[in-house]
Amino acid sequence: xxxxxxxxxxxxxxxxxxxxxxxAYGDRVExxxxxxxxxxxxxxxxxxxxPDAVIFPKxxxxxxxxxxxxxxxxxPIIAFGTGTSLEGHVNAPAGGISLDFSQMDAIxxxxxxxxxxxxxxxxxxxxxxAHLRDTGLFFPIDPGADASxxxxxxxxASGTCAVRYGTMKDSVLALKAVxxxxxxxxxxARARKTSAGYDLTRLMIGSEGTLGIITELTLKLQGxxxxxxxxxxxxxxxxxxxxxxxxxxxYGLPVARIELLNALQVKACNAYSKLSLPEAPxxxxxxxxxxxxxxxQAEIFGEIAGELGGTGYTFTTREEDRNKLWQAxxxxxWAALQLRPGAQGISTxxxxxxxxxxxxxxxxxxxxxxLGITAPIVGHVGDGNFHTLLLVDMxxxxxxxxxxxxxxxxxxxxxxxxxxxxxxxGIGQGKAKYLERELGAGAVGMMAAIKRGIDxxxxxxxxxxxxxxxxxx
Amino acid sequence: xxxxxxxxxxxxxxxxxxxxxxxAYGDRVExxxxxxxxxxxxxxxxxxxxPDAVIFPKxxxxxxxxxxxxxxxxxPIIAFGTGTSLEGHVNAPAGGISLDFSQMDAIxxxxxxxxxxxxxxxxxxxxxxAHLRDTGLFFPIDPGADASxxxxxxxxASGTCAVRYGTMKDSVLALKAVxxxxxxxxxxARARKTSAGYDLTRLMIGSEGTLGIITELTLKLQGxxxxxxxxxxxxxxxxxxxxxxxxxxxYGLPVARIELLNALQVKACNAYSKLSLPEAPxxxxxxxxxxxxxxxQAEIFGEIAGELGGTGYTFTTREEDRNKLWQAxxxxxWAALQLRPGAQGISTxxxxxxxxxxxxxxxxxxxxxxLGITAPIVGHVGDGNFHTLLLVDMxxxxxxxxxxxxxxxxxxxxxxxxxxxxxxxGIGQGKAKYLERELGAGAVGMMAAIKRGIDxxxxxxxxxxxxxxxxxx
Numbered sequence: 001x002x003x004x005x006x007x008x009x010x011x012x013x014x015x016x017x018x019x020x021x022x023x024a025y026g027d028r029v030e031x032x033x034x035x036x037x038x039x040x041x042x043x044x045x046x047x048x049x050x051p052d053a054v055i056f057p058k059x060x061x062x063x064x065x066x067x068x069x070x071x072x073x074x075x076p077i078i079a080f081g082t083g084t085s086l087e088g089h090v091n092a093p094a095g096g097i098s099l100d101f102s103q104m105d106a107i108x109x110x111x112x113x114x115x116x117x118x119x120x121x122x123x124x125x126x127x128x129x130a131h132l133r134d135t136g137l138f139f140p141i142d143p144g145a146d147a148s149x150x151x152x153x154x155x156x157a158s159g160t161c162a163v164r165y166g167t168m169k170d171s172v173l174a175l176k177a178v179x180x181x182x183x184x185x186x187x188x189a190r191a192r193k194t195s196a197g198y199d200l201t202r203l204m205i206g207s208e209g210t211l212g213i214i215t216e217l218t219l220k221l222q223g224x225x226x227x228x229x230x231x232x233x234x235x236x237x238x239x240x241x242x243x244x245x246x247x248x249x250x251y252g253l254p255v256a257r258i259e260l261l262n263a264l265q266v267k268a269c270n271a272y273s274k275l276s277l278p279e280a281p282x283x284x285x286x287x288x289x290x291x292x293x294x295x296x297q298a299e300i301f302g303e304i305a306g307e308l309g310g311t312g313y314t315f316t317t318r319e320e321d322r323n324k325l326w327q328a329x330x331x332x333x334w335a336a337l338q339l340r341p342g343a344q345g346i347s348t349x350x351x352x353x354x355x356x357x358x359x360x361x362x363x364x365x366x367x368x369x370x371l372g373i374t375a376p377i378v379g380h381v382g383d384g385n386f387h388t389l390l391l392v393d394m395x396x397x398x399x400x401x402x403x404x405x406x407x408x409x410x411x412x413x414x415x416x417x418x419x420x421x422x423x424x425x426g427i428g429q430g431k432a433k434y435l436e437r438e439l440g441a442g443a444v445g446m447m448a449a450i451k452r453g454i455d456x457x458x459x460x461x462x463x464x465x466x467x468x469x470x471x472x473x
Numbered sequence: 474x475x476x477x478x479x480x481x482x483x484x485x486x487x488x489x490x491x492x493x494x495x496x497a498y499g500d501r502v503e504x505x506x507x508x509x510x511x512x513x514x515x516x517x518x519x520x521x522x523x524p525d526a527v528i529f530p531k532x533x534x535x536x537x538x539x540x541x542x543x544x545x546x547x548x549p550i551i552a553f554g555t556g557t558s559l560e561g562h563v564n565a566p567a568g569g570i571s572l573d574f575s576q577m578d579a580i581x582x583x584x585x586x587x588x589x590x591x592x593x594x595x596x597x598x599x600x601x602x603a604h605l606r607d608t609g610l611f612f613p614i615d616p617g618a619d620a621s622x623x624x625x626x627x628x629x630a631s632g633t634c635a636v637r638y639g640t641m642k643d644s645v646l647a648l649k650a651v652x653x654x655x656x657x658x659x660x661x662a663r664a665r666k667t668s669a670g671y672d673l674t675r676l677m678i679g680s681e682g683t684l685g686i687i688t689e690l691t692l693k694l695q696g697x698x699x700x701x702x703x704x705x706x707x708x709x710x711x712x713x714x715x716x717x718x719x720x721x722x723x724y725g726l727p728v729a730r731i732e733l734l735n736a737l738q739v740k741a742c743n744a745y746s747k748l749s750l751p752e753a754p755x756x757x758x759x760x761x762x763x764x765x766x767x768x769x770q771a772e773i774f775g776e777i778a779g780e781l782g783g784t785g786y787t788f789t790t791r792e793e794d795r796n797k798l799w800q801a802x803x804x805x806x807w808a809a810l811q812l813r814p815g816a817q818g819i820s821t822x823x824x825x826x827x828x829x830x831x832x833x834x835x836x837x838x839x840x841x842x843x844l845g846i847t848a849p850i851v852g853h854v855g856d857g858n859f860h861t862l863l864l865v866d867m868x869x870x871x872x873x874x875x876x877x878x879x880x881x882x883x884x885x886x887x888x889x890x891x892x893x894x895x896x897x898x899g900i901g902q903g904k905a906k907y908l909e910r911e912l913g914a915g916a917v918g919m920m921a922a923i924k925r926g927i928d929x930x931x932x933x934x935x936x937x938x939x940x941x942x943x944x945x946x
Contacts, residue, residue, distance in 0.1 A: 111826065111828060112723070113719050113828035114826040114827050114828050115722060115723065115827075136723060137723070156667075156668045156672070157668075162666060166643075167666060169672060169675065170639075170643065179915070179919060181918075183914075183915040183918060184915050185913070185915035185918075185919050186912055186913055186916055187912070187916060189888070189891050189892050189893045190826050190891040190892070191824040191825055191856075191857055191858075191887075191891070191893045191896065192824070192826070192827070192857055193631060193635060193824050193853075193856040193857070193893075193896045193897065194629075194824060195628060195629045195630075195679055195822075195893075195895045195897050195898060195899040196893045196894060196895050196900060196904070197679070197900055197908055197916070197917075197920050197938050197939075198676060198680055198684075198920045198923060198938070199629070199642060199672075199675045199676060199678065199679050200916055200919055200920070202672045202675030203671060203672060203675070203676050203923075205672065206668055206670070206672050207671055211671075222725070223722065223723050223724060223725035224725070226724075226725060246586050249588060249696065250585070250610070250696050251699075252695070252696035252697070252698050252699060252761075254762075288725075289725070289766075290769060290770075290773075292765065293763075293766050293769065296763060296766065297763075300763075349668075351662075351664040351665070351667060352664055353586075353589075353663050353664055353665070354586060354665070355584060380666075383665045383666040384664055384665055384666070385665075414664075415662070418662050418663040418664070419663070419664040420661070420662045420664045420667040420668075420669045421669060422667065422668045422669050423664065423666045423668060424666065425668060427668070427669060427670055435669060435670055439660070439661070439662070439669065439670070440657075440658070440659055441656075442652070442656040442659065443658050443660060443670070444670075445654075445656060445658075446652060446656070446658050446673055446927065447670050447671045447673065449926040449927050450671060450676075450923055450926055452926055453922040453923055453925055453926025454919065454922050454923070454926070465670050465671070466670075
């Protein structure tokens with residue numbers, strides 16, 4: 001299910017490389033079926049394509065050694081963080097080796113004065129923030145799942161704080177990677193700014209393991225704000241909610257988070273979290289700054305919202321009250337699942353210019369009603385990015401086909417609005433068929449030229465981002 | 474003077490291409506010597522290497538046509554904005570065609586709701602901001618010179634506002650470029666966030682015209698802040714000044730600009746602008762936000778500065794007073810030149826982690842004293858980026874050689890501190906010899922692989938960023 005690129009297996013190469021790797025790494029080369037399946041794709045309807053083996057490297061040098069062995073025998077290598085990706089990034093359509101980074105999870109250096117940190121890619125974002133707690137600093141990218149930072153970099157992840165702090169592309173100062181040639185690349189110095197040659201850091205971020213394996217990251221940190229305020233407000237329409245966001249930005253309001261729940265999602269949250277919010281579009285906001293600043297900002301937003309028909313505006317700076325106010329958002333996923341117990345939740349991911357967001361979400365709601373699909377909507381509305389959570393009975397192929405049809409329709413709609421088929425989940429296998437439609441043959445051809453230049457044998461995560469039609473090995 | 478890559482001329486190809494281009498573009502193909510020299514490098518001691526002709530394209534399609542003609546005959550193509558680059562980016566070491574973008578200076582679309590704008594690359598930053606004046610929006614990147622935005626993108630420029638608003642890499646949403654193949658590439662949709670494949674936008678930004686010719690840019694805009702405050706403070710030492718910056722960031726103070734003048738630069742400004750500042754390191758700051766916010770922020774900085782020995786702290790929110798307070802910074806370049814009338818000012822550009830900045834600037838001052846070079850220092854201190862303005866008698870080869878030796882020494886020093894040989898001026902010809910020392914053979918090899926993959930005949934701005942040793946055509 002789901003169109004997936006067919007990539008041919010190199011049986012002899014895989015067998016030979018596995019022999020050599022087993023001699024070198026012994027117990028750390030695992031071949032049990034359950035573990036292999038767990039290292040293929042498991043989170044959506046994309047078919048599980050397990051690797052032939054899973055290896056747990058401990059250092060950049062070991063990764064280099066493993067890559068060299070695999071390169072010699074033309075065996076695919078797929079990096080694995082926590083397996084939370086949604087578009088089949090960790091699948092092994094041509095078999096090969098999964099490199100599981102769970103044993104490369106050291107925090108190597110904390111530079112508090114420079115507000116940066118050097119880590120191994122297996123560190124998860126929650127582990128990093130726990131480690132940083134006493135420094136007054138934090139890492140702001142929050143994609144929901146407690147993903148590994150290597151995986152977040154590889155997929156250019158973002159989440160609720162992106163509107164203020166940017167995405168992974170803005171939060172990585174430099175990285176170290178092993179290329180298919182076995183060469184170790186350092187992409188940048190630790191300075192906060194550089195004009196030194198091609199931006200290899202940004203090229204690796206979002207390359208989904210298809211150009212090389214990230215083995216070290218230097219991340220930019222933020223100061224924990226002195227104060228935080230939270231606010232919520234209901235709106236009579238999606239358009240009114242989106243206009244409140246647009247007006248706030250034009251006003252220069254430094255929003256830290258601004259999330260949208262549509263009426264169905266609010267209804268689900270009312271039932272699940274025992275709330276009594278109006279069943280109408282809801283915005284949830286957070287401001288970071290000084291005590292007086294976050295109060296002032298929340299008040300200004302309240303005025304803007306009021307002028308645009310917002311009702312029930314509430315804000316607070318007290319932590320326990322903030323959590324209550326945001327409860328609908330925190331529980332949104334679990335609340336949504338309760339709309340149809342037993343169904344699997346499949347998350348879509350498009351992003352459009354803010355001026356088109358209300359129109360896009362409205363059309364999406366109409367399409368879902370027409371198709372009879374239950375699917376509440378949550379949006380990182382400050383970026384124009386939103387997700388529908390499709391509640392799908394995975395035992396019914398017709399229903400899956402209908403849902404897949406909808407995903408394609410939504411991707412086309414976003415693209416027609418000068419938007420993208422993926423704001424933060426990445427291309428992987430699931431979105432590969434929309435990439436050329438979105439960016440044109442020129443861009444896909446340029447990506448293929450880069451891929452061929454760096455990975456001529458196509459051993460780095462083959463079958464992701466670029467379809468075989470792009471002329472890869 | 475200055476090590477410059479030797480790249481071979483293709484006489485026959487240039488002659489043939491020029492015939493074809495002249496037939497197609499008539500008067501817009503200019504070959505006068507003065508104009509050609511003006512389109513070579515003119516701003517430092519790097520030797521002027523004029524192109525064989527200058528063409529003034531009017532559209533992406535014309536650029537495509539010119540690139541195709543040049544590609545067929547293997548003739549170099551060099552994009553030209555306003556010629557303000559400092560590292561020889563516009564030189565034509567192997568001859569070829571300079572594409573002057575002064576006639577592609579249209580502002581194509583202003584999307585006020587999305588806070589973005591679509592422009593042709595010949596638009597300068599001042600022209601853009603003049604055009605935007607009535608929208609309440611502005612484009613924040615300010616490198617000093619009124620450079621073209623195409624050139625600023627190509628060199629990953631930044632300047633005084635980068636500490637708050639980022640550099641060109643953070644301000645370009647998408648771009649259109651013509652590749653050496655003649656293919657037109659659109660790098661991204663207009664959405665504010667995307668995970669759709671390789672980050673071609675960031676790859677083109679800072680590629681200095683070596684991968685393709687930028688013909689359109691979609692830029693992110695910012696809301697003009699409701700209020701601005703300005704402040705200045707003297708410090709007993711560079712270390713105290715840098716510690717004030719570090720403390721402010723850790724506190725989460727949203728500084729919009731924070732500039733450093735060293736004691737010699739302050740002395741020059743006192744003489745030139747008739748000021749009476751203490752001849753000691755001076756910080757100049759700007760805060761953007763609400764009326765009460767910018768006052769609060771300026772007051773907090775005053776407290777931090779006071780604790781670290783800062784003296785003469787002054788701040789204001791009134792526009793005319795702000796200009797007075799920043800006068801030393803605005804006049805810094807002209808004031809510096811008056812330290813040695815008749816000498817040419819040559820600007821260096823390194824960037825180090827903030828924790829090393831005081832040490833780096835202190836060592837730099839000592840080295841300049843040892844060498845007897847007059848060279849005041851101005852720094853974008855929030856980014857760890859600083860410039861020394863070497864005042865050089867260009868008629869004295871020994872003096873130029875000494876200054877060049879110093880530039881190399883400074884690049885090595887910055888690199889040894891995990892910094893970069895260029896924070897914002899780019900590599901061009903002048904810094905090419907330091908790139909491998911900074912990033913290693915792996916990174917330079919990866920850049921060369923990308924270059925070969927996209928521009929196998931090396932017709933796009935040859936001899937820049939990568940030295941011939943990188944194995945280019």
